[in-house]
Amino acid sequence: MQLHESQENGARIIAIEGRLDGATAPQLDAGIKSFFESGGKSLVFDFSQLDYLSSAGLRCILQAVKKSAATGGRIAACGARPAVREILEISGFLGILKLCPDRAAALSEIAS
């Protein structure tokens, strides 16, 4: 798994490439932790290059959503492929994480 972090319109974008599983989730956890510790609030997860997601990854995402809500920030996601979208849906995550078609939509979602 590779994380690609960038900054756009005042928001952090974390693009996750590859497999987010029990072996790689700690790496995302560390990235999210340092983002919030450095005062970050709003975040976009770009899932367009995410091949695989298990409950270990869902746990990281949920922690990020909770943390962001607690600091008054907003989180959106974009680009989930069908298999990843299914996992988010079956887990009830579509109710807590807005899934947008692309980055631009996700950025305007957290800005609005």
Added chain:
Amino acid sequence: MSSSETLVMENNLREIPRMAGFVERFGETHRFSHGDTFALTLAIEELLTNTVNYGYPEGGKHELLLELSLEDGACRAVLSDDGLPFNPLDRPEVDTSLSLEEKPIGGLGIHLVKKMMTRVEYAHRDGRNILTLHRKLGSEDGPPAQAGT
């Protein structure tokens, strides 16, 4: 052509990529859809993670076995370990409709296993936990193909 393959793993989360590669190769050999390979990998990872995290409170190195085979239009995965007897199917159902504030962190793994597999069975035999998963093949992404399709 043999349609049964076995992978021997250690009780360590570092085995996840090797397990995923093993399932992927089995799926390629037998022309699984992307969704079928994804779902089987996911279910096996969730159960493997449970065993590694909770099965061996005293630690030590243990052997976990994974056997994949084909059975009547379905893939069967048998995962066994010699950890503490534990039936993950006994875990209470998670409520996926809970709000953000109430949503617990964790507990989703077994829910995903049940949703993504056609059938899941647990047995404890000869000192081993034995979990048998079946997924009817032929579905694209998401839950398994329905019987008769």
